[in-house]
Every structure is written in structure tokens, then in C-alpha cells.
Amino acid sequence: MTALPEATTKKLGLVIDLDTCVGCHACVIACKGWNTQNYGVPLSDQDPYGQASGTFLNRIHSYQVQPATGAAQTTHFPKSCLHCEDAPCVTVCPTGASYKRAEDGIVLVNEDACMGCGLCAWACPYGAREVDEAAGVMKKCTLCVDRIYNETLPEIDRQPACVRTCPAGARHFGDLGDPDSDVSRLVADRGGLDLMPEQGTKPVNQYLPPRPRDTLDDVPEDVLAPFLAPVDETPQGFLGWLDRALEKL
Amino acid sequence: MNQPVLDLSPQVSDEIRKTTCYMCACRCGIDVHIKDGKVAYIQGNRDHPVNRGVLCAKGSAGIMQHNAPSRLRAPMKRTGPRGSGQFEEIGWDEAYAIAEGWLRPIRETAPEKLAFFTGRDQSQSFTSWWAQAFGTPNYAAHGGFCSVNMAAGGIYTMGGAFWEFGQPDWDRTRLFILFGVAEDHDSNPIKMGLGKIKKNGARVVGVNPVRSGYNAIADDWFGITPGTDGLLILSLVHCLMKAGKIDLEYLRDFTDAPVLIDADPASPKHGLALLDDDGHKLVWDRTEKRARCYDAPDVNPDLAGVWVVDGIRHRTVFQHMAEKYLSPEYAPEAVAARTGIAAPRIRALAAEIARVAFDEAIELPIPWTDFRGRRHETMKGRPVAMHAMRGISAHANGFQTCRALHLLQIIIGSVETPGGFRFKPPYPKPATAHPKPHRRHAPNAPLDGPHLGFVHGPEDLALRDDGTPARIDKAFTWENPMSAHGMMHMVISNAHAGDPYRIDTLFMYMANMAWNSSMNTSGTMAMLSDTDENGDYVIPHIIYSDAYSSEMVAYADLILPDTTYLERHDCISLLDRPICEAEAAADAIRWPVVEPDRNVRGFQSALIDLGARLGLPGFVNDDGSQKFADYADYMVRHERRPGIGPLMGWRGNGEETGRGAPNPQQLDRYIDNGGFCVAHIPEAAQFYKPWNMAYQEWAVEIGLFDKASPYLFTLWCEPLRRFQLAAEGHGSIQPPDHLRDRIRATMDPLPIWYPPGGAEDGEYTVHALTQRPMAMYHSWGGQNAWLRQIHGHNPMYLPTDLWERHGFAQGDWARIASPHGNITVPVAHMPALNGNTIWTWNAIGKRRGAWGLHDNAPESNEGFLLNHLIHELMPPRGDGMRWSNSDPITGQAAWFDLKVKVERVVAPADRVTRPDTGAQASPVGKGPDELAWVVK
Amino acid sequence: MQPAPSVIIFSTLSGAGFGLLFFLGLGLPVVTGGIAFGFYLIAYVLAVGGLLASVFHLKNPKNAWLSYSQWRTSWLSREGWAAVLALLVMGVFALFQVFFGVTLAPLGWLGAALSLTTVFTTAMIYTQLRTVPRWNQPATPVVFLTASLAGGALLSNNPMLAVILLILLGAAVLFHWWKGDRRFAEAGSTIGTATQLRGRVSLWEKPHTGENYLTREMVFRVARKHAVKLRVIALVLMTPVPVALILLFGAHHLPVALAVLSYVAGVFAQRWLFFAEAEHVVGLYYGAHTGRQVA
Numbered sequence A: 001m002t003a004l005p006e007a008t009t010k011k012l013g014l015v016i017d018l019d020t021c022v023g024c025h026a027c028v029i030a031c032k033g034w035n036t037q038n039y040g041v042p043l044s045d046q047d048p049y050g051q052a053s054g055t056f057l058n059r060i061h062s063y064q065v066q067p068a069t070g071a072a073q074t075t076h077f078p079k080s081c082l083h084c085e086d087a088p089c090v091t092v093c094p095t096g097a098s099y100k101r102a103e104d105g106i107v108l109v110n111e112d113a114c115m116g117c118g119l120c121a122w123a124c125p126y127g128a129r130e131v132d133e134a135a136g137v138m139k140k141c142t143l144c145v146d147r148i149y150n151e152t153l154p155e156i157d158r159q160p161a162c163v164r165t166c167p168a169g170a171r172h173f174g175d176l177g178d179p180d181s182d183v184s185r186l187v188a189d190r191g192g193l194d195l196m197p198e199q200g201t202k203p204v205n206q207y208l209p210p211r212p213r214d215t216l217d218d219v220p221e222d223v224l225a226p227f228l229a230p231v232d233e234t235p236q237g238f239l240g241w242l243d244r245a246l247e248k249l
Numbered sequence B: 001m002n003q004p005v006l007d008l009s010p011q012v013s014d015e016i017r018k019t020t021c022y023m024c025a026c027r028c029g030i031d032v033h034i035k036d037g038k039v040a041y042i043q044g045n046r047d048h049p050v051n052r053g054v055l056c057a058k059g060s061a062g063i064m065q066h067n068a069p070s071r072l073r074a075p076m077k078r079t080g081p082r083g084s085g086q087f088e089e090i091g092w093d094e095a096y097a098i099a100e101g102w103l104r105p106i107r108e109t110a111p112e113k114l115a116f117f118t119g120r121d122q123s124q125s126f127t128s129w130w131a132q133a134f135g136t137p138n139y140a141a142h143g144g145f146c147s148v149n150m151a152a153g154g155i156y157t158m159g160g161a162f163w164e165f166g167q168p169d170w171d172r173t174r175l176f177i178l179f180g181v182a183e184d185h186d187s188n189p190i191k192m193g194l195g196k197i198k199k200n201g202a203r204v205v206g207v208n209p210v211r212s213g214y215n216a217i218a219d220d221w222f223g224i225t226p227g228t229d230g231l232l233i234l235s236l237v238h239c240l241m242k243a244g245k246i247d248l249e250y251l252r253d254f255t256d257a258p259v260l261i262d263a264d265p266a267s268p269k270h271g272l273a274l275l276d277d278d279g280h281k282l283v284w285d286r287t288e289k290r291a292r293c294y295d296a297p298d299v300n301p302d303l304a305g306v307w308v309v310d311g312i313r314h315r316t317v318f319q320h321m322a323e324k325y326l327s328p329e330y331a332p333e334a335v336a337a338r339t340g341i342a343a344p345r346i347r348a349l350a351a352e353i354a355r356v357a358f359d360e361a362i363e364l365p366i367p368w369t370d371f372r373g374r375r376h377e378t379m380k381g382r383p384v385a386m387h388a389m390r391g392i393s394a395h396a397n398g399f400q401t402c403r404a405l406h407l408l409q410i411i412i413g414s415v416e417t418p419g420g421f422r423f424k425p426p427y428p429k430p431a432t433a434h435p436k437p438h439r440r441h442a443p444n445a446p447l448d449g450p451h452l453g454f455v456h457g458p459e460d461l462a463l464r465d466d467g468t469p470a471r472i473d474k475a476f477t478w479e480n481p482m483s484a485h486g487m488m489h490m491v492i493s494n495a496h497a498g499d500p501y502r503i504d505t506l507f508m509y510m511a512n513m514a515w516n517s518s519m520n521t522s523g524t525m526a527m528l529s530d531t532d533e534n535g536d537y538v539i540p541h542i543i544y545s546d547a548y549s550s551e552m553v554a555y556a557d558l559i560l561p562d563t564t565y566l567e568r569h570d571c572i573s574l575l576d577r578p579i580c581e582a583e584a585a586a587d588a589i590r591w592p593v594v595e596p597d598r599n600v601r602g603f604q605s606a607l608i609d610l611g612a613r614l615g616l617p618g619f620v621n622d623d624g625s626q627k628f629a630d631y632a633d634y635m636v637r638h639e640r641r642p643g644i645g646p647l648m649g650w651r652g653n654g655e656e657t658g659r660g661a662p663n664p665q666q667l668d669r670y671i672d673n674g675g676f677c678v679a680h681i682p683e684a685a686q687f688y689k690p691w692n693m694a695y696q697e698w699a700v701e702i703g704l705f706d707k708a709s710p711y712l713f714t715l716w717c718e719p720l721r722r723f724q725l726a727a728e729g730h731g732s733i734q735p736p737d738h739l740r741d742r743i744r745a746t747m748d749p750l751p752i753w754y755p756p757g758g759a760e761d762g763e764y765t766v767h768a769l770t771q772r773p774m775a776m777y778h779s780w781g782g783q784n785a786w787l788r789q790i791h792g793h794n795p796m797y798l799p800t801d802l803w804e805r806h807g808f809a810q811g812d813w814a815r816i817a818s819p820h821g822n823i824t825v826p827v828a829h830m831p832a833l834n835g836n837t838i839w840t841w842n843a844i845g846k847r848r849g850a851w852g853l854h855d856n857a858p859e860s861n862e863g864f865l866l867n868h869l870i871h872e873l874m875p876p877r878g879d880g881m882r883w884s885n886s887d888p889i890t891g892q893a894a895w896f897d898l899k900v901k902v903e904r905v906v907a908p909a910d911r912v913t914r915p916d917t918g919a920q921a922s923p924v925g926k927g928p929d930e931l932a933w934v935v936k
Numbered sequence C: 001m002q003p004a005p006s007v008i009i010f011s012t013l014s015g016a017g018f019g020l021l022f023f024l025g026l027g028l029p030v031v032t033g034g035i036a037f038g039f040y041l042i043a044y045v046l047a048v049g050g051l052l053a054s055v056f057h058l059k060n061p062k063n064a065w066l067s068y069s070q071w072r073t074s075w076l077s078r079e080g081w082a083a084v085l086a087l088l089v090m091g092v093f094a095l096f097q098v099f100f101g102v103t104l105a106p107l108g109w110l111g112a113a114l115s116l117t118t119v120f121t122t123a124m125i126y127t128q129l130r131t132v133p134r135w136n137q138p139a140t141p142v143v144f145l146t147a148s149l150a151g152g153a154l155l156s157n158n159p160m161l162a163v164i165l166l167i168l169l170g171a172a173v174l175f176h177w178w179k180g181d182r183r184f185a186e187a188g189s190t191i192g193t194a195t196q197l198r199g200r201v202s203l204w205e206k207p208h209t210g211e212n213y214l215t216r217e218m219v220f221r222v223a224r225k226h227a228v229k230l231r232v233i234a235l236v237l238m239t240p241v242p243v244a245l246i247l248l249f250g251a252h253h254l255p256v257a258l259a260v261l262s263y264v265a266g267v268f269a270q271r272w273l274f275f276a277e278a279e280h281v282v283g284l285y286y287g288a289h290t291g292r293q294v295a
């Protein structure tokens, strides 16, 4: 199945708002919890109470940005599988374990067929795949395929665990193939971007860049000045103003 | 091969049990998925008023907390020396017998010899009630080292505070200014609120030396020099007042700005308000040209009023404010260098506040009636909201800085108005409506009233008849008169020094005092294990309740093991720290969604058992038998006032909210409702609450108070002035001479700024801070297999200037020294940081052997605590006094006044941070080598 | 990339083994009987041993058989097929040579082609990865093929061919290094394109303070000084030493054996560097290669 589908009916994916993400790691742990208990083998941790190292499908990086002028900035940067349209991780897979679903574009690993060669992880530019050291199979974001269609869940909960939990509302889930969907509109409004477009993977997940920072510094003095024009320079004058102002109330 | 067929609708669990999270003090609602009787998955409860379904990292990792290998398994009796971690497991009967053996003689002879201090639990109304019944004056929770400045500053100024007791009007605000917050107690609501603000396109301004977390997403960042916010805020006040961009109507009608203050320096009442014969504050009436009571229905207060009575001149609070804040010392240019914020930026922020408050003012078409009986057709709002926390309060000038911030909010009319800051029930509730501190004790008798409260002058201090401190922590003394939450950070140090007296038993609950919650950690460990000339411990007995194998466990003699939060009843009560919203009163419970598999007992239930064994009043029936079976029973049957109990929901016949007789079905009703109860505030009562009669009446109806009690915001804090007057020599209760100058200088009735932390020390010039990591809760996150991977160790972050000046490179180490000691730690570069500040994540370092961790745990090797550098005492001044490192007004621990010097050093060969605090044996063994936690 | 010993052993040994099979298939030399048995034994030990080594790299080998299923899209799958076919075809060819003294030339040519194809498919597993720009260049299959051929020529006792191929190998490796050092920049991935943040971007905090699968596997970094030294060693052992041995001492057993050893050691070093120097673009997310960003 490592041929990619010609086209998928839908392009389900995430839109991640870098302007709003506070870097709380809630999505990381919600993802770990859900996917440990659900799809495929549990996400294991080695030496969990020593030098722990475990499998995670979603991780938050944090970057510092020094713009050409002005104060340095910090950006929290969540990253999971981007469910690429031209997913190189799928085509490299020798066993057919990796595949992209024709109906919705979700890229999955069929753990029953995976031999743990790790090649798909090498092929992914984004570091979205990790071999689980306990089970020896490739793990990756499933876009919570076992939630989003799950009829045992209330309709409102049929969304990825990470989206449901994000306290800041920085994660959005939807069909990026439908230009009228909420997520597509958001991407259009906010100038959503592909990560590493030069890799030719055509990621479905989109990143909304941080809005310009420290713009208060750029407001011209003459726009601000009227708001702070003194009512009078002398204390007596101030009391005179006060008297007039109270009279008008 | 074809695309595999997936089961897209797997059954998530057998059952969902809804309770309340405990991984921090935010108290979100959780859905605990139970499979095969075990906890399988935890998600947020969508119906819950606090979190509306979202959950933070800690909350989602609750499952790893619940199954942590560090969980205590049974009561324990110490067998090795203190600190060794050597214990013997015992039964509950033996544990109770040991505790009773220590406590009964104390109660019968000198109840003050018990010091009972608790951590950040949410049962303080219960634990304090126990301590009161025992009769010791020595009780407090952790507020004194946490953020009492914020609580006291708010309550003394406006009858409510930030903390989790109020919230911005997230939906309507257009400008949100956040001072000194990394995470805060309202963790999820703040994140949800920030998300809303961002969605609405409003502006977020972050004032913080560090630009991470919330400050990273702030549209504008003010990388302030620590400890100088007061200056920045008063400079904003200066700009706004000077430009007349203040809400005169609001100041006139709802604050004490028009109240007449004795302005004659020779008068014994200098600085106190002029009162009528009934004790009501007087204002000058512009229309009638006479002094009148502030709450007369037709009064027209004059903000500029002056009145001379009996030759004594009285001027309004507002005139005093104008005089003070229009002074050039608060001009942006004058504060720029100290605050590290350029004058044009200060002005830009002031202008933006003015623009949004007045040009974007909003008006809700909701009529309401104020306490003077006047009807208002609309609710006017100034959509500028502010919030602050420990970045402001954990400095020795924090109380006044908090007050300055509230002053700023109040002069633009943005407290309790749409778009601004809103109180959550039981607030608004002014300082005068709170109890005063009580300290009178006698053998075999309960204390004369609640321990903690709000003082209004020297006569309220907790001093013994000889003028010495009545309390072991010296709260409510001349050293820190308004220490409304007590001073937990001084207990061990004072008990060890026998100053003001020796105690017998230190009883602590849920506070890792041998580690991250103490200043001077190594010193504290030494004090806890110090012996006298006979080889006996200086602090003879230590009882401690924890749920996990923490550092503090190793220093106790008797351990009462608590359950995890999923295994017990808890009560998140309106009597304490409830989960209210600005639009609703709400409380909640925890209940055992799974039964413990160890010989552990909920601590509150254990206290009930102990209370009954000791025969404490309230804990036994008339025949001496135990009154409450356990905490759940107490939650339902206890009444503070007739009809008012710990829980407000489903009282009486099950239909009554707030007031009503105990209802045996109450807990079931809570469980059926998802673990919480919400009582909505009527629409017309949702703003202007301190003055809004609809709110006042609603609050009486649900039992928050017994009669309507509207009040004015007090920009002029008279209690402060009363202490100042005493320091000036007035009155019969006089401070010791060495404190007079300090009291005069710091206890100004109007908000001021003074440099925190005493004298500047030439050598130690760099500010050093900690921040809360969002994915870690103090020390307990470290035992959580999932969370500890996120923060397994902590570098010290250095700003570019220091980084380059000392020639640091990636992977380098530094020695950081304060006047008290030094630490050797790894460093990392962070450009988005105030140029003279270094910081690290709080409470990541762990003692070797604690928390069931293996010796290779990065927390015990590369991780470290900053606390070793922060002393609970100021450097000696040669006067023989022990000056505590606290706010001189409230006693708030001044964690963030730390100044250090930085030196580049070669990394230790073992790459282990210094100091080495040794190791403790693990009484619970060590965690497994691999984890794949799945419940089938 | 993490230089995993199993993969280095595999690619070096099986490369040489298939190189030897290539020459045997072409009839250079035509061997029969016991001598043939010796040659084929060496070839199969190297090729099959290498393949087995690569199985150690699998975390879940029980599904390895499924790797034959995706030959339409996957180079790793194709490699499996090519290897099996090459070994089978050459096995039949060898059978006839060893036991019947019969050389089925066309079958040999087919086997030779399949052997080279195997090496090519191995190379393509790496070459195809745009995520590792150093590998993602036409010189990668050239290096693998020349290495395999040079090894095959040495082992099959074709000294002059070996000399030429070893020199070609040296040139190809030099070019691969030269080009490889530029590939990351050419590919255009920076921390800027990775994060789409504007300004000078650097990593502040890793997602987790410890290591994870990705950092262990793909963010391996080799010290520059170390790399230069190893390059010299690799090149010297791979080309000048064996070439000199052959040219000075002729095609005698001992010098050829020494040449083979030197060649194997050189190729091991080259392969170690092939991985250790390979920069995976995911390293950008972990703050690697940020020195290259244009501010």
C-alpha cells in the first residue's frame, strides 16, 4: 500500500496557531495518554524513573527569534505528523505498513505489517515518526483516527485528543481540502504556511505564524501624544481642571 | 495489500467517573475513564465551569501520578536518623497512638508547642478548624510564602484579589496587561482567556523579565528589571492622571477618593479618615457644600473637597493622590533607568491604556441599582484588564506594588466593570468583613477564634501580653504586621532558633519543606536534623502527611500516608478556595473514583480520627464518641453557621442552594452532576458587585454573607496609616525602636515604591529568578514518568549581555553565588530576557533517592534548586536581630529579591550540580525499568 | 545520522560480495570446481552475511518477509528482491560451475546485472532521501557501485581493473564529500524554512530534556576535526594503499589480501562517515546546523 492514493477525498489535518500556543505541553500529554490506551501498541517509556526516554507522537519545541530590530522573541512550536500529500514516509516503506488513507488522507502505520526498519522515519523531514523501543514498531500521529469517527463518543468529542485538550485553543482540526471549512478559512485569513516547502512533501497541516510583535513601539509619537496631553502643567491647574470636569459629570 | 480495515469506533472505557483534578490548585473537572476497574484515561470535563473540557499537561498525566511508584504504602515510623529515609511500616492504630502520645500532653499543658502548618491543599477551612479546636495559635497554610502580598494587597484595597479570586472579563477586554505571571493558579482559565483575547484580536501586553510562556505570546513585551514594577505602574498612573485620563465618576462614586483625610501633621489622627458619629466616612458634598456620609442617597462627593473642623484641615484622598503621583519623581524619564523600560515605551503603554479605556469604552444595556439606591440604565465598561501574580508579590515591596496595580486599575474604572477585572464569589469582601487574627490559647481549650485574618491597627497584632510574638512564625507582629496568611517559611527556622519560643511537635501536611518550599534548603535540612547537647533533636517531633516519597518524608518521625487524588473525598468549598467564576458561585468535590490498594487514608479523614481521639471540641459527640465517620461525613454534616456547610449544592431537601439543612444525599447529587455545583449570578448582578444591590442580595441569599455589605474601594489604606502613626509615636501600643523607621517608610497609606531587599550589595548585582514550568507542579511532577521527560533537568538561563561578557558557550557551567552560598550549574543562553536577570525553572532538582527515582535520574544530577541561594534571613546587620527575607508589611517571602554574581567555571568532572545534598533511602523502592501503561 | 554498526557492516560487506558476484557472473574470471567453490563461498558469506547484519537493524524482524511486497514503490523492497534474485540466479550459475564445470554465460550476465542492481538499489535507499541532502545526490550510487566493483575486482583477482576502480572509487568518494559538504545548503532547508519564523531563529528548549528516538537516530553529530582525520584515513586505506600494494607487489596472494583488508577498512571508515556526517533536516528542529542560516 505504499503507493500514495491519486487524490484523497478529504484532507484532514491540523492548523496550529503559533501566535497563541503558550507551550504548555498539554497536547503532548493528552496525545500520549490517548494513544497509550488506544490505537496500536502503547507508547512505551524506557528507564521511566531514571534517564527516561519514551515515545511521543507530538512534541513542543521552543525557539528564540531575534528580529532585525527590536526585542528578541520566543515561539512555542508544536509538531506532530503533518499528514503530507506527497508523503515520502509512505513510499519508502518496504512492507506496506505505512499508508495514506484514500478517504481522508490520514497517514497511518499498520503495526501488524511494520518491521521496524526505521526508513520511514528517515524519510520524514519533520521528525514525526518514532520507533517504539518496547514494541519495535513505528509510531506516529494517527490524527486520532479512532476518535474522529468514533460513534461511541459524543459528536462534539470526535476530534483529536490534542485539539480537545489545548487550553489556549491553538490547535484546530478539520478538512483542509475543503476551501470553505473553518480551518481553510483560518489558514487563508492568517496566512498559514507549509513547513519546509522545499522538501516537496506538501504538508496538510498548516502553521499560522505569530502576529507581528512589539508594535506599540512603532506607533508614532504624534498619534500617542494626544492621549497623554497634560490637562495642565501646574498642580493648581490640575485641581482647576478637576473642578470643571466634576461639574460636567 | 489493501488499506487495512480499522475499528474506528473502539469503546474507550467501561465507565466515566467525573471528579476534580488535583495536579495543581486550579481544580479542573475531569472525566476519569475506568476500564476493568482501573484508571485508563483522563480527559477534561466539558461541562465543568473551570476548564470547559480542556486539560493541561499535568491534568492529562494524572494517570501517571496515580500509579506512581513513589506512592506511600502505609503509615511509617522513622528507624534511621532524620534525613536518611529509613522507615518501618506500621499500622494506623500504632500511628495514631504515637501521634496522640505526642499531642495530648501538649494540649494539656502548652498547646502552642504544636505548630501545624499545611501546604497548598484546598481544605484550609477544615485544617484551621482542627487547629483551632486543638488550641494552638500556630497554624497557617502556605499563603505566606506563596502570594499573600497579592491577596492582602487586593483585599485591603478593593475587597478582592487576583490569584484565583478574580478574573479578567476575557470576552470583552481589548487590552490585557499581565504582570509577572508564568503560570498561576488559574492555569487553564488563563490559557483559555488568552486564547479568547487572541481570537478577538485584542492586545496582550506582558510585563516580565522573561519572555516565555504567556509572555511569549504577548503582543508587546516589557522586559522589566525585577522588583521595579511599582515604579512602572506609578509612572503609568502619573501619565494618566496628568492627562486627566481617569474615570472621575467611578472614583467619585465607588472609591474613597472623595473621603476626607486628616491632613494636619500635628494631629494624632493625621492620615486617618474623618468619620461621623456612627463611624461612617465623610466626604465633602459639592452641591450642599457640607461634609456628609459617603453613602447618603443623594450625596454628591467632591474629589477636590477640603474641610477644616476644629482647626484641623481635611483633604480628600484624591488630593493626596494628585500631590503624590503628579510629582516628577514618577515621570517616565525618572523611572526609565531603574525599571529598564525606556520612557517612550512607558508613555506608549500609558497612551494605549488611555485610548482603550476611554475611546473603546463599552456599555452594556443592563440596568442596575447601586447601594445609594440610584438606578443606572447601563453598565459602563473600560475594556482594559490586568492580572498579576508572584512576579509582583514575591518581592519585599510586593504589597505596595500590588496596591499600586489596583490603584491603576481603579483610576481608569476597570474593576468590576465590563471589559475589566471581575471578582469571583465569595469576593467582593473587604478586609473589614474578614475575621481578625486570633491567638489567645489555654491548655485544654480551643483557640479564641480563627488564626488568620486581617489586622486594622496595632491592637489587632498577635502579641503576647509582654509584647513578644504569640506565634512561632511571628506573623502579625511589628516585623510583618499585616501577615494575613501567616509565615510558613519562618516556622522551621524560628523553631530551630527557639525564637520566640521552643516547640515540641511540628506537624506538616503536603508541603515539601525539606526541599523546594523552603528558602535556604541545605540550611533547613540541617535545622530539621540538628540535635542539642543531649543528642536530642532540636525540633523534638515531626509528623508529616504526604502521599509520595518526597524529600520531606525523610525528615519526619511519623508519616501519615495520604491517598492519591483519585482515591479520596475532598471538598472545594465556598468556605475556602472555591471554583467560582465571575458569573457564578461554584464548588466541587473529589470522591474515590477508585479505591486505594495500599494501607493509606485520606489526610482529612485521618485528622478527623485524631481529633476524635484527642477529644477535640467539634470532633466528638456529647458522649465522647467520634462525631464524623470520615471526611465525607464531615463534608455533608458539618455546619459553620446554621444552614451553611462546606458544600452549597443540594442542601435541605435537595432543592436548596447555599443555605439549608445537611442533606445525606448531597454527595450523590454532586457525583450525578459531574462533581460540582454551579449557582449563576443573575445578569443584573454580574458587574459592579461591591455596590450592586442585586448582587448583594443574591450573595445573602446563597449564604456568602448574612446581610448586604456594600463598601468603597480603599485607595487610602488606613490600617497602614495606623501602624505608621504608632511608629511616629502615637498610641499606647508601640513598635520596637529598631523597626520605627522601616514602618514609617514602607507603610504609606497610598501605594508607593521602595527598592526591595534592603541595601544594595556591590558584588551581587544580577537578579536571579525562578519560573513555574507549565508542565510540572512544584516537586511532584518529577515523579511523573511522562512529565519528567519534558523537564528532567534545568539549565540556568543567561541573557545575551552576561553570556557574552563572560564568554559562555553552549554546554558551559557557572558558579552562581549569593551572600549566602553558591551553586554550580549548567547554563544556557536566552536572548528574550531582561539584560540583568538570570532564571531557571522552579523545583526541578531532586534529592537522590527521593520520589522512587533511580540514581541516574537527571533531576538529581544535572537538576538543581535555586533555593540554596535564597536565605530566609537577611544578611546579619550587626544588631543581633534576625531580619527575615520578607515583605515588611505582610511577611510574604521575598523569593525574587535574590541578587547574585555569575562566574564561568569548568564543568565538574562528574557533571553533577553542586551543592550535593546527599541521598535518602527510598522507603517505597524504585520505579520499574520500562513502562507501557495500558489497561485492557 | 547515527552510524549503526549493522548498517555499516551490511553495506560494506554485501557491496563487496555482490561486486565479486558481478565479476564471477561476467566470467572474470571463469572458475569451476573447488576454486569456484572458494570464490562463491567468499561472495556468499560477504553478501548474505551483510544482508543478515542488516536484519539486526530491524526492530521487528518477524515482519521482514513483508518487505517483498512493495517493490513498485520502495527501494528497500526492491533491494530485497534484487538481492534474492541475484543470489538465486548466481546460485544456479555457481552450482553449474562448481559441480558440473559448466558456465552458463547468459545466466552469469543476468546474475551480474542483478548483483549490480542490488548494490544500486541499496544506494538508492539513501540517495532517494531528500531529508538527508548529503546522500541525496547522483554521486551516492556512483560511490556505492564503484566501491562494490572495486571490492569485487580485488576479490576476483582482477588487479588492473581493481587499480582503475579503486582510483575511480577514490575520485567518486572525494567528489561525494566535496559535493556533500554543499548539499545541505543547496537543498535549502534552514531553521527558517523548518519553523517558518522570521528573523534569526535558534532553539531555546528541546521538547524533552532527555534524548529521544529522533535525536539518537538522526541528530548524531560528528566533530569536524574528527571527520577530517577520518576522511584522510578512509581515503588512504581505500585507494593509495591497495593500489600501491598491487602496483608494487603484483597480484600475489599476500599483497592482494592486504589490499583487500585495507580496502575493507577504508570502506568501513567511509561508510561510518557516510552516516556520521549525514545531516538530517530534522536536526534543524533540534537546533543543529543553525550555523548555516542566513540571518
Ligand SMILES: Nc1nc2c(c(=O)[nH]1)N[C@H]1C(S)=C(S)[C@@H](COP(=O)(O)OP(=O)(O)OC[C@H]3O[C@@H](n4cnc5c(=O)[nH]c(N)nc54)[C@H](O)[C@@H]3O)O[C@H]1N2
Pocket: B119, B120, B142, B145, B146, B147, B509, B510, B511, B512, B513, B516, B517, B518, B545, B546, B547, B548, B549, B550, B551, B552, B562, B563, B564, B565, B603, B770, B771, B777, B778, B779, B780, B842, B843, B866, B867, B870, B895
Ligand atoms: N525558588 C523558589 N522556591 C519556591 C517558589 C519559587 O517561586 N521559587 N515558590 C514557592 C511557592 S509559591 C510555593 S506554593 C511552594 C510550593 O512548595 P511545596 O508546597 O513544598 O510544593 P510541592 O513540591 O508541591 O510539595 C508538596 C508536597 O505535597 C505532597 N503531595 C502531593 N499530593 C499530595 C496529596 O494528595 N496528599 C498529601 N498529603 N501530600 C501530597 C507532595 O508529594 C509534596 O511533597 O514553593 C515555594 N518555593
Ligand SMILES: Nc1nc2c(c(=O)[nH]1)N[C@H]1C(S)=C(S)[C@@H](COP(=O)(O)OP(=O)(O)OC[C@H]3O[C@@H](n4cnc5c(=O)[nH]c(N)nc54)[C@H](O)[C@@H]3O)O[C@H]1N2
Pocket: B024, B025, B120, B146, B147, B179, B180, B181, B182, B183, B184, B185, B186, B187, B207, B208, B209, B210, B224, B225, B226, B227, B228, B229, B388, B389, B390, B391, B392, B395, B769, B770, B771, B772, B773, B774, B775, B776, B777, B778, B896
Ligand atoms: N504548572 C504549574 N502551575 C502552578 C504551579 C506549579 O508549580 N506549576 N504552582 C502554583 C503556585 S503554588 C503558585 S504560587 C502559582 C504562581 O504562579 P506565578 O505567579 O505565575 O509564579 P512563578 O512561576 O513564580 O512566576 C513568576 C513570574 O514572575 C516573573 N517575575 C519575577 N520577578 C518579577 C518582577 O519583578 N516583575 C515582573 N513583572 N515579573 C517578575 C517571573 O519571570 C515569572 O514569569 O502557580 C501555581 N500554578
Ligand code: SF4
Pocket: A080, A081, A082, A083, A084, A087, A088, A089, A090, A107, A123, A124, A125, A126, A127, A128, A129, A140, A201
Ligand atoms: S509529516 Fe512525516 S510522517 Fe507525516 S506524512 Fe509527512 S513525511 Fe510522513
Ligand code: SF4
Pocket: A092, A093, A094, A095, A096, A097, A098, A109, A113, A114, A115, A116, A117, A118, A119, A120, A121, A137, A138
Ligand atoms: S519502520 Fe515500519 S512503517 Fe516504517 S518503513 Fe519500516 S516497515 Fe515501513
Ligand code: SF4
Pocket: A030, A031, A032, A034, A035, A057, A058, A080, A081, A140, A141, A142, A143, A144, A160, A161, A162, A163
Ligand atoms: S491528532 Fe491525535 S495522534 Fe495526532 S498529535 Fe494529536 S493527539 Fe496525537
Ligand code: SF4
Pocket: A020, A021, A022, A023, A024, A025, A026, A027, A028, A060, A076, A078, A165, A166, A167, A168, A169, A170, A171
Ligand atoms: S496544548 Fe495548545 S497551547 Fe499547549 S502546547 Fe499544545 S498547542 Fe500549544
Ligand code: SF4
Pocket: B021, B022, B023, B024, B025, B026, B027, B028, B051, B054, B055, B056, B057, B058, B059, B060, B187, B188
Ligand atoms: S490546570 Fe491542569 S493540573 Fe491544574 S487542575 Fe487543571 S488540569 Fe489539573
Ligand SMILES: [Mo]
Pocket: B145, B146, B147
Ligand atoms: Mo504558591
